[in-house]
Amino acid sequence: MREYKAKPYQKTSRPNDAERRRIFYWFKRISSHTAWKQILGYYENWTFAVENCR
Numbered sequence: 001m002r003e004y005k006a007k008p009y010q011k012t013s014r015p016n017d018a019e020r021r022r023i024f025y026w027f028k029r030i031s032s033h034t035a036w037k038q039i040l041g042y043y044e045n046w047t048f049a050v051e052n053c054r
Helices: 017-051
Strands: none
Touching: none
């Protein structure tokens, strides 16, 4: 089985305006997803505790 090795990123210029917007949109999307996923975990634990407290 062959081992995959990632190639180093070799772009030497700074991102242009369009690339910068895409990068920040991606950061915003994954950050929001991560936060909501964590909140969902808290909510699921709370509902489990409430349903089984009798």
